[in-house]
Amino acid sequence: MDTFFIPDLCRVRAVFLLVITSELLVLVLAIVQADTGWVDWNYFGLLSLFVQWTTLTSAALICLLRGWLARLSVARATVIVVAIVLADVLAFSLFAEEVLHPAPGTAVQSIARKLLVALLIVLMTLRYFYLQHQWRLQREAEIGARLTALHARIQPHFLFNSMNTIASLIATRPEQAEEAVLDLSELFRANLRTTDPLVPLAQELDLCRRYLAIEALRLGDRLRVEWVIADGLEQQAIPPLTLQPLVENAIYHGIQPRPGGGTIRIEVSPGGEFVYLMVQNSKVETDTRHRRGNRVALANIEARVRALFGETAVLKHSQQQDTYTVTIRLPRRPLSRPPGAKTRDTE
Incomplete structure (x- = not known):
């Protein structure tokens, strides 16, 4: 059994679930952002592009480093994964701000908001992965006990x-x-x-x-x-x-x-x-x-x-x-x- 709490992000199923989940989150934010109508489609398109790029590149990096991360403690692996995601978000945020030419003085605040949101999301996601992993371990132990019985x-x-x-x-x-x-x-x-x-x-x-x-x-x-x-x-x-x-x-x-x-x-x-x-x-x-x-x-x-x-x-x-x-x-x-x-x- 896999002993690492983060799932294998090299698998198509895992990547698909990440893409769908992140897209649903973007849709919710676009609904909240809309001033008229149900969805702000311009906001949805731009944010979707940003989120998908950061999600896929972060998943690829974690996939490549998974073997090494699995040898670390849970706390260290968590810190490194958070750092990877935040660095990825920062890189794409700087690129987006450069391309969109924001008004002076708004770039730092916009990037800070993106980093804060990314931090909260990645911490919640890692917590979910950890609880799922613990549940699987408990289930395996119960199955072993049933087999012994x-x-x-x-x-x-x-x-x-x-x-x-x-x-x-x-x-x-x-x-x-x-x-x-x-x-x-x-x-x-x-x-x-x-x-x-x-x-x-x-x-x-x-x-x-x-x-x-x-x-x-x-x-x-x-x-x-x-x-x-x-x-x-x-x-x-x-x-x-x-x-x-x-x-x-x-x-x-x-x-x-x-x-x-x-x-x-x-x-x-x-x-x-x-x-x-x-x-x-x-x-x-x-x-x-x-x-x-x-x-x-x-x-x-x-x-x-x-x-x-x-x-x-x-x-x-x-x-x-x-x-x-x-x-x-x-x-x-x-x-x-x-x-x-x-x-x-x-x-």
Whole structure:
């Protein structure tokens, strides 16, 4: 995560927001300045030209110096940014006064007003950036705590069930028991890996397969799984423990309570600039406690994908007749596989 409180002004989105915000400020001032009509268009045009030039050049300078500024303390970086903006405003003010040939004695007062207004605006803007940065840090900390809580939630009941299943297989089917132990170790290794905010989709799917392999030993023919995975999405970035908790909920709420079991459908497909992940299962158990746990898990996953991908990431869930569906939409973002990463071929 970016640790500097000033956003990257080299990005088109940031520059666009600066231009629009400054233009709106100029429009407000032009409305206030108008003696007749709604807007003083001459004033708007001149001030807009001045503000946009100073905004863009200041943003360019801060962009170029951002790496160096990020190594300074907040106070020092703030002072330097203020100095850059004021120096820029002063340079353009002197140029404007020279071109417009103001009346004698008014140049100093006009430049002083511009510097004062620029100082107030840049201080308010930096304060806003700082508060936004602190909010993002707090949100990241909350997301980390939620992920840690998710790790703790997954382990207890699943571990007990898995160990009982493995113990029952040791005498009769030792090969399957050994395979289950390996799957279980990989599953808990993934649960303990909390440093990676994003992992390749192939790794998350492999985790789901291992989890389902263990549950299949316990549920037998009651658990049926359909995989519909589009090609070319193996390196799509996804937060760890996104699909696996959905699959776990599908078994806990939709398969385990039904005497005849049911089918879980896991589908991954591209759609324009997005990737769609779907987990579908038989109708969710109607017990209130179960529904509450399911909502908490969904809220946890939604908060994490929103924190990492922004507002373009969407989680939706719906229930139609006897089928419950959870769909996650993520922006397409390839993630290079870390060196030595392995996935299990279960096709």
